Amino acid sequence: MKETMNETIELLMSHSSCRSFLDKPVPEDVADTIIQCAQHSPTSSYLQAYTIIKVEDNEKRRALAEFAGGQEWVEKAGLALLFCADLHRLDVMLDVKDKNVLHNEELYTVAVTDAALASSRALVAAQALGLGGVFVGGVRNETEKMAELFQLPEMVFPMYVVCMGYPAEVPPQRPRMDKSLISSVDGYPNIKGPEQLDNYEKAVSEYFLNITNGRSGRGWIARSEYAISKKPRYSVGEFLHKAGFMTASGPDEKSE
Numbered sequence: 001m002k003e004t005m006n007e008t009i010e011l012l013m014s015h016s017s018c019r020s021f022l023d024k025p026v027p028e029d030v031a032d033t034i035i036q037c038a039q040h041s042p043t044s045s046y047l048q049a050y051t052i053i054k055v056e057d058n059e060k061r062r063a064l065a066e067f068a069g070g071q072e073w074v075e076k077a078g079l080a081l082l083f084c085a086d087l088h089r090l091d092v093m094l095d096v097k098d099k100n101v102l103h104n105e106e107l108y109t110v111a112v113t114d115a116a117l118a119s120s121r122a123l124v125a126a127q128a129l130g131l132g133g134v135f136v137g138g139v140r141n142e143t144e145k146m147a148e149l150f151q152l153p154e155m156v157f158p159m160y161v162v163c164m165g166y167p168a169e170v171p172p173q174r175p176r177m178d179k180s181l182i183s184s185v186d187g188y189p190n191i192k193g194p195e196q197l198d199n200y201e202k203a204v205s206e207y208f209l210n211i212t213n214g215r216s217g218r219g220w221i222a223r224s225e226y227a228i229s230k231k232p233r234y235s236v237g238e239f240l241h242k243a244g245f246m247t248a249s250g251p252d253e254k255s256e
């Protein structure tokens with residue numbers, strides 16, 4: 001085995017989202033371990049500004065699947081965890097002089113990052129235990145309805161559901177962009193234009209032709225343009241402001 005290869009690296013390198021699950025329950029101790037691994041993620045300033053809601057109720061699962069535009073794996077997954085960026089708990093627990101600070105962009109960024117890190121670890125933990133899974137951000141089509149369904153207080157942003165279970169089928173890995181476009185040394189990568197993606201476009205097109213039996217051969221560019229145009233979800237911004245995120249105008253003048 002190469003020195004840079006071990007079980008953990010192999011697991012990380014073999015990631016592929018799984019959307020097809022066996023009808024086999026996820027035992028309580030497995031779910032609990034996944035949640036504990038999420039909890040042991042790094043967290044900005046030790047704040048732990050996120051909340052994980054395990055969705056067991058069938059009606060709630062059905063509603064979430066519908067919010068996500070009919071993504072059936074939300075209902076079929078053995079385990080579904082809703083990850084929320086959460087500043088409510090801090091608001092309740094802490095006596096912060098400048099109350100405005102919780103409503104600034106910095107703490108919004110902290111909460112979203114914390115939730116993202118925790119959810120990423122949850123999926124890795126699940127995969128290490130033989131499960132597969134997929135993030136479902138499509139639920140943000142109906143962010144307001146999600147908040148109602150789970151009776152979320154203000155300053156809680158339901159970001160996505162991570163659906164996990166024992167895999168019936170795991171698709172082959174989706175090819176990634178050339179490392180030189182994603183990572184660089186001591187400065188921003190050299191990004192010039194779509195011509196740099198020629199090889200990648202071919203690889204993505206081939207990948208999808210293969211998994212759709214020749215039905216869809218669109219490349220990464222067309223897929224990404226479609227993905228960000230079809231559901232711009234401006235309502236997420238409205239929800240965030242209504243829920244109290246990023247409403248601070250500056251330091252609270254009343255504070256010391």
Ligand SMILES: Cc1cc2nc3c(=O)[nH]c(=O)nc-3n(C[C@H](O)[C@H](O)[C@H](O)COP(=O)(O)O)c2cc1C
Pocket residue numbers: 015016017018019068071134135136137138139160173174
């Ligand atoms: C925040 C987030 C939201 C996502 N939302 C969805 C979704 O709603 N439905 C879905 O099928 N996949 C969703 N995905 C999975 C991505 O489509 C997938 O990770 C990406 O295409 C790369 O494929 P891979 O994970 O198999 O490597 C989401 C992934 C992330 C990180």
